[in-house]
Amino acid sequence: MSDFSCVITGGGDNEGPGGADALRASVESVLGQSLRGAEAVVVLAATAAPAVRTAARALADRAPGRVRLIRADPAVRTTGALRNAGLDAADGRYVLVLATGERLQLHACRNLWQAGETSRADLIAGRWSRITDEGGKEREPSWQGELYTRSRTLSRFTDAPELVVRDALVTGFCLRREAARQHGLRYEEDLAHGEILFGPLAAAAVGRIALVRRLIVTGRAVPDRARDLAALVEAHRRVANTLLAHGLPALREEREKAFARDHLVPLARTFPRLPAARRDRVAAAAARALTGSFRSDLPGLPPLERVAVNLLARGDAEGVLTAAYALSRPATVCAPLTTGADSRVTWGGDPEGPGVDVTELGHQYRTFGDARLMNRLTRAAAERGRLLLEGRLVLPGQSGPGPGTPLAATLEFRARGGARAVAFPVDEVRHDGDGIIWRARADVSRRLRPVGLHDTAWDARLTVTAGGSDGPRSVSDLFAPQDQVEGAPRFAARPRLGRLAGDTWEPYITLKDHFALRLTARSRPARTTHRLVRYATRFRPARKAKLLVRSLRKRLDRYRSRGFKVPVYNTWLTRLPVRRGSVVLESHMGTCYGDSPRALYEEIRRQGLKLRATWSYDPSPAGFPDGARLVRRWSWRYLWALARAEYWVDNQGFPQQLRKPRHTTYLQTWHGSAYKRMGFDETRVRLQNTPRRERLQRAVDRFDHFLVRSEHDVNTLARAYRLPEERLLRTGYPRNDALIAERTRAETEGRLPRPPLAGALGLDDHKKTVLYAPTFRGGPGKQRRAQLLLDVREFAERFGDTHALLVRAHYLESARLPLCPPGTVVDVSRHHDVSELLALTDVLITDYSSIMFDFALLDRPVVLYAPDLEAYASERGSYFDLREEAPGPVTATQEELFATLAELKKSDTRYAERRRAFVRRFGPYDRGDAARRIVAAVFAPGSSRDARHTIDHDRGAGR
Numbered sequence: 001m002s003d004f005s006c007v008i009t010g011g012g013d014n015e016g017p018g019g020a021d022a023l024r025a026s027v028e029s030v031l032g033q034s035l036r037g038a039e040a041v042v043v044l045a046a047t048a049a050p051a052v053r054t055a056a057r058a059l060a061d062r063a064p065g066r067v068r069l070i071r072a073d074p075a076v077r078t079t080g081a082l083r084n085a086g087l088d089a090a091d092g093r094y095v096l097v098l099a100t101g102e103r104l105q106l107h108a109c110r111n112l113w114q115a116g117e118t119s120r121a122d123l124i125a126g127r128w129s130r131i132t133d134e135g136g137k138e139r140e141p142s143w144q145g146e147l148y149t150r151s152r153t154l155s156r157f158t159d160a161p162e163l164v165v166r167d168a169l170v171t172g173f174c175l176r177r178e179a180a181r182q183h184g185l186r187y188e189e190d191l192a193h194g195e196i197l198f199g200p201l202a203a204a205a206v207g208r209i210a211l212v213r214r215l216i217v218t219g220r221a222v223p224d225r226a227r228d229l230a231a232l233v234e235a236h237r238r239v240a241n242t243l244l245a246h247g248l249p250a251l252r253e254e255r256e257k258a259f260a261r262d263h264l265v266p267l268a269r270t271f272p273r274l275p276a277a278r279r280d281r282v283a284a285a286a287a288r289a290l291t292g293s294f295r296s297d298l299p300g301l302p303p304l305e306r307v308a309v310n311l312l313a314r315g316d317a318e319g320v321l322t323a324a325y326a327l328s329r330p331a332t333v334c335a336p337l338t339t340g341a342d343s344r345v346t347w348g349g350d351p352e353g354p355g356v357d358v359t360e361l362g363h364q365y366r367t368f369g370d371a372r373l374m375n376r377l378t379r380a381a382a383e384r385g386r387l388l389l390e391g392r393l394v395l396p397g398q399s400g401p402g403p404g405t406p407l408a409a410t411l412e413f414r415a416r417g418g419a420r421a422v423a424f425p426v427d428e429v430r431h432d433g434d435g436i437i438w439r440a441r442a443d444v445s446r447r448l449r450p451v452g453l454h455d456t457a458w459d460a461r462l463t464v465t466a467g468g469s470d471g472p473r474s475v476s477d478l479f480a481p482q483d484q485v486e487g488a489p490r491f492a493a494r495p496r497l498g499r500l501a502g503d504t505w506e507p508y509i510t511l512k513d514h515f516a517l518r519l520t521a522r523s524r525p526a527r528t529t530h531r532l533v534r535y536a537t538r539f540r541p542a543r544k545a546k547l548l549v550r551s552l553r554k555r556l557d558r559y560r561s562r563g564f565k566v567p568v569y570n571t572w573l574t575r576l577p578v579r580r581g582s583v584v585l586e587s588h589m590g591t592c593y594g595d596s597p598r599a600l601y602e603e604i605r606r607q608g609l610k611l612r613a614t615w616s617y618d619p620s621p622a623g624f625p626d627g628a629r630l631v632r633r634w635s636w637r638y639l640w641a642l643a644r645a646e647y648w649v650d651n652q653g654f655p656q657q658l659r660k661p662r663h664t665t666y667l668q669t670w671h672g673s674a675y676k677r678m679g680f681d682e683t684r685v686r687l688q689n690t691p692r693r694e695r696l697q698r699a700v701d702r703f704d705h706f707l708v709r710s711e712h713d714v715n716t717l718a719r720a721y722r723l724p725e726e727r728l729l730r731t732g733y734p735r736n737d738a739l740i741a742e743r744t745r746a747e748t749e750g751r752l753p754r755p756p757l758a759g760a761l762g763l764d765d766h767k768k769t770v771l772y773a774p775t776f777r778g779g780p781g782k783q784r785r786a787q788l789l790l791d792v793r794e795f796a797e798r799f800g801d802t803h804a805l806l807v808r809a810h811y812l813e814s815a816r817l818p819l820c821p822p823g824t825v826v827d828v829s830r831h832h833d834v835s836e837l838l839a840l841t842d843v844l845i846t847d848y849s850s851i852m853f854d855f856a857l858l859d860r861p862v863v864l865y866a867p868d869l870e871a872y873a874s875e876r877g878s879y880f881d882l883r884e885e886a887p888g889p890v891t892a893t894q895e896e897l898f899a900t901l902a903e904l905k906k907s908d909t910r911y912a913e914r915r916r917a918f919v920r921r922f923g924p925y926d927r928g929d930a931a932r933r934i935v936a937a938v939f940a941p942g943s944s945r946d947a948r949h950t951i952d953h954d955r956g957a958g959r
Contacts, residue, residue, distance in 0.1 A: 003037030005092030009082040020055035022101035029103035035110040043086040046074040080187035080194040096174035119153040122179035122206035126216035128172035157203035169199020172216040192231035225267040230289040268308035279317040287315030303358040334374040336434035337397040362819020369472030371396040377480040382489035386441040393436040401466035411440040415455040452501025456519040478515035500529040573643035578663040586650035590618035590633040594833030596669035599734035603931035656699035668703040672850025677877035679720035732926035740928030742839040771841040775849035800824035862888035887918040
């Protein structure tokens, strides 16, 4: 009896791709296990190919104690029956089944065995990966990340619904042999892809289940959905019926949605690569397979996926092809849309079936000029020596040009990767119901003159102008399936380097389904020239030249790298003499021109001080004022400026690795009061190793001055960063001077007119402006895409008539907003200065962001939307109870938030005094003159050393 039996079948019906090499790879992965008690039970069908039988015998002879060869009865033909024969023959304590070609990781059996012995579980499952393309690249299904976040033991399968909702148990798991026999677990012998059903049946039957956060199996083949769809659907139906039998209708519905996303939507995506006849056959087969109990209108699916599934169920091959284009380009209008009396927008809708609601895509808010429209190529042929192209442009519903609108069009070919373009007139362009039909003839042989080196591919696009030369214009690529240009004519080419560089224009469809032309060589002289060039670029001297160029590139990259720049800066540049009056300013690591550094810079300019100011930027200088001296962060010019600067000013931190020169004064303005724990109070920092904590301490020790706006800052931020009292400046934040001025203006003159920024953003004076500004939820690293907790589309539907929502993602994050009615939702994440946004905001929605401390100075309503308050406070830690101290109501659900906004006047009356108390505690030093006081104390000649004394004296005089 062995510890582990791995059943591998070969030669059965419905067996996946494999053969002798695949069988050998699977068996050898078992023999290579670190758990030496693992055996391979190879079950061969009577119909197995001779090469498979030979390979199996050789493996059994090579390792007779660890490879057992089982020859199945001739009546046993299906893969399910072969696997059952393997289960019967297995005598290991645990049994695992591998499909031919699947491979175990080195420690797979050991990891599963240890988890089973520790947890006493009957089923132990781990992660697996599958081959995703013809190149053999492997990838784990995205949903596995959530399922296997940690190793754990479950009392029953419903504690981890993904085990049965997704195809999690098709491989990568083992069963305790006694439990498998006790529960009579068998593969359905009449079912192809029976592994889809066997795993959920096993999970539902056994007791304890252990999940192992380890990769167990690689090399799983993706099923041929176009060929095996009927079998996949049948397996899915049986799993769904199993869930119903266990009284789990909700899991059954989730299973249907998951099956649609994992199998039907990927099948639809393949349509552009299938020939027309194959598309028709696959669509017809899908219609037959999906009839009956399968729901094609699953409400939980995203709209375009719902469209694709619906059209597959109808057997509409042309519609599925269009849906495939839309799935890869969700911002493109790919099919006619219908707007109903209830303003809902549907895709399609005809006697064969109702349309699919796609309102949330927001296509109804796009106009003809700014919408991306599907331009479908319907014909590519030759006519009198010219390239004849015909196509149809889809119109975006009611916003497109009407039937009587004059139309003009131009066909253009543009060299890929270059600026060269050649335009051709369009012979015919006219309305056709919900689209525009066009026809053009291009004399590509005469007018398309490439150089013949790097401009060998030319992409086609069409420009349609509606209503005269000043009317809206739509620019679109030409889309076509891969077989659209099969047999299309070729045209003579005349490169500027001569016909030896290429002699033929050949139409083709790109990997992104666009129509294009490429320069090819078909004549014998041109082909010979191409072979010679190919040879010349690959013989030994050429290879050596390439290696030399690569070496030089690496050396140049090293000189540009931070690893090289840091020691040069710290060792040599910091010895340079100071440039008197030079100031380097930086806001949020160079990402914007704003915050307190901006306020100080503008105060310096207003006073006319003779200071040489330099701003850092990263990644783009866009948004910085004209005439400002700019350097890119981490460039050599940036390091030179820092090394010679008399003053450093920033609100977050110059690079930690850079030493501050002894002649430099570092003014750290900081960027907000603290609710969440910061600095050395953070759990993340406390758990860091000693060198990393020391590096943070050295970076903080560079500060000469640190701005605070309350004693709360002194007791939190200053203590968390271990800043001594003599470095603290109790001035408030210069960025808040504008908010104090705006509050004073509003109290004396009223809220209108609004600041000029309101007009630039298209905000209506008669609507309340709501700013949604959540905090950063990620960790250290690059900018990431944030998932907003607030459903902005629903906000627009409920409050769009009376409110305009400004959305500002954290500067370390980005968020993609759905299309909403004009004037209801505006993305202001890239606006440089948040203080300008706060000045025109009527209501702030935030969570744990320090923006609430600033906005409270305006004495306007604040609503906190914190659905994960307990989890966030527990993970990050906090300095006070938010519910007790917040300047406005704290809401935990979106409905609660919307109810609060609907009754804002009532809640604002209740929280008005609490908001003022909030300002008295967290912002008493913000008086509206921070910039002036800091400039006088820090930048005036001889004032830097006495800055704290000057500020304290000024503060005392002001009391």
